Amino acid sequence: MSFSVTEASGRTKWIAGILVVGYALITIAPLVWIIATGFKSGPDSIAYPPKVVFEPSLEGYVNLFTDRTRATEDMLEEAGPPETWYDQIARDQGTIITGPSRYGERFLNSVIIGFGSTALCMLLGTAAAYAFSRFRVPLKDDLMFFILSTRMMPPIAVAIPIFLMFRQLGLNDTHLGMILLYTAVNLSLSVWLLKGFIDEIPVEYEEAALIDGYTRFQAFYKVVLPQAATGIASTAIFCLIFAWNEYAFAVLLTSGTAQTAPPFIPTIIGTSGKDWPAVAAGATLFLVPVMVFTILLRKHLLRGITFGAVRK
Amino acid sequence: MAQIRIENVRKEFGSFTAVQSSTFTIEDGEFFMLLGPSGCGKTTTLRMMAGLELPTSGQIYIDGEEVGQKPASQRDIAFVFQMFALYPHMNVRGNISYPLKSQGMPSAQVKAKVAEVAEILGISDILDRPVGGLSGGDRQRVALGRAIVRDPKAFFMDEPLGALDAEFRERMSEELRALHDRMNATTVYVTHDQLEAMQMGDKIVVMNHGVVEQFGVPQDIYDWPATRFVAQFIGSPPMNFLDFEGMIGAGQDEVRLGDATIGVPRSVDGRAGKLTLGVRPEHVRLDDSAAYRGRVLATEYLGTTQIVTLETAHGAVKVRVPSSDPVTLGATTGLRFDARTITLFENDHGRALTSEANRRVLGHG
DSSP states (O other): OOOOSSSOOHHHHHHHHHHHHHHHHHHHHHHHHHHHHHTSOHHHHTOSSOOSSOOOOSHHHHHHHEEEEEOOHHHHHHHOSOOSHHHHHHHHTTEEEEEEOSHHHHHHHHHHHHHHHHHHHHHHHHHHHHHHHHSOOTTHHHHHHHHHHTTSSOHHHHHHHHHHHHHHHTOTTOHHHHHHHHHHHHHHHHHHHHHHHHHHSOTHHHHHHHHTTOOHHHHIIIIIHHHHHHHHHHHHHHHHHHHHHOOHHHHHHOSSTTOOHHHHHHHHHHHTBOOHHHHHHHHHHHHHHHHHHHHHHHHHHHOOTTTTTSOO | OOOEEEEEEEEEETTEEEEEEEEEEEOTTOEEEEEOSTTSSHHHHHHHHHTSSOOSEEEEEETTEEOTTSOGGGSOEEEEOTTOOOOTTSBHHHHHHHHHHHTTOOHHHHHHHHHHHHHHHTOGGGTTSBGGGOOHHHHHHHHHHHHHTTOOSEEEEESTTTTSOHHHHHHHHHHHHHHHHHHTOEEEEEESOHHHHHHHOSEEEEEETTEEEEEEOHHHHHHSOSBHHHHHHSSSSOOEEEEEEEEEOTTOOEEEETTEEEEOOOBSSOEEEEEEEEEOGGGEEEOTTOSEEEEEEEEEEOSSEEEEEEEETTEEEEEEEETTSOOOTTOEEEEEEOGGGOEEEETTTOBBOOBTTTHHHHHTO
């Protein structure tokens, strides 16, 4: 019987395939359930036994984006017949729409703060990582350790001091404050990750560019940056996911203007009973930007662009 | 094209001194080899000439202008890296034209220039290929193309053949030398391969531990090494060293090794104590009538010649003789040294003693 070290046997491949599919199902199941719940009606969402097949409804999404009140006979009479499809959905639940909800605003806050801090983090992180990688920085190793140590305590431990500082600086509940905070938290991660990526880029490329008549800065952005694209893309995804999902700081430091979606979504439960379809709809929409961002950057993640240009 | 002058150049990295104090001159149009074992400071010296490292002290003149503290981009030189360092995100054309773009040359002119260089190097057909899939030889040619496209004052090459397979090396070394002769450009070439240095170089600097050991044309360096290190580093097999206790007076032309008297070039220096007699394997003949005796330990067959290793009272001696000479393992025979070719070394610093034969070479070494 032939035996190969590198080529798996047929049976091994089958077992591996089953394991991978099994793992994928376990990972995807909660996600699918949340997305499905977003399209269920209120009673269907809490039905027992759980309903796998159900009649789809936009109730959750309508409830997510609107504030409603329980309708009395007088109110219905005053309002007249429903004017739009979402009016109709609200009426079917015995409620009447009183105005738009805050979800849109909160979602926009998340976008501004998440992407803003990610961009700032990439800008500062790439510059710092490049300096740490290429220049003789005094006490380099100590500084790198110190940078990482900012992540060694739980966020909640520093939340109160940050709250006090932010109050002094007028940064409480502002977009700028949250962007700065998430940038500070993420910067350690991004400097460490990016330094690793930049260390991998042979310094000869920059030297070649210097010899070819370019300045150090030109060499950095024309030669190093394109090759660090893979690293920058994956680091950006990590930073965005953290800033996007962050809950503890957001719940403590924002309440109104700069509140992000994570602390807002749980409040939906409270406003009109346990409105699970609306919560699920909010969570589903909340997933979209990170997913889109990851898919857009996916080709950078997979591309080994330095392959073969330098022999090691 | 330009003359390059290095004066008392020194480079320290923290407490480590990479280059002690180098002084030498590279004439306009020369193919100049920086030769030495790894860690000897040859690459650091080259990088200082190129402006990739700044010297701790000393001056570097390119074309009469002191450039020691200037950045690489202002020196108008080209550098070929051992690993080629082709920009991986550009194709061949992009790589070759990159130095021209930095000068702001109009694109029509860039195109013409790149085509001309590609023609010289025989890579016109791969101009639009990505650099990733190229063979070692083609990558080397692209790296050369990027260097020559700009007509710089000098070319610096850091072991450019080091990353190539053996079959390409030979070819590329010929191509490189031909390219140099055609362009007549001052070229400084770093290598640890003494054969490469002897083959290609007009002049050679031999470095060791950050010190310039010797500087001159290949034949002088081979025939009249200034130090034991040079004698050992150059030549394969290297020079034989016979350590002995003895003396040589100024004007004398023989030394005593044990019972044997051995003729040497007439000495200018006088010295007594621990000395070393250096003789190249091809300057020893096996002659049963000779007074200096050795026992045959081994033979290596090399085609037209063979290397015979003999054990003598002063250590092993390798002798290069025609393959047709009969040699019996274990037999004792006489060794006759060619008196005109012998170098004596003092044992403290391993420096060659000056004789009438090597005075001309050591005089400006």
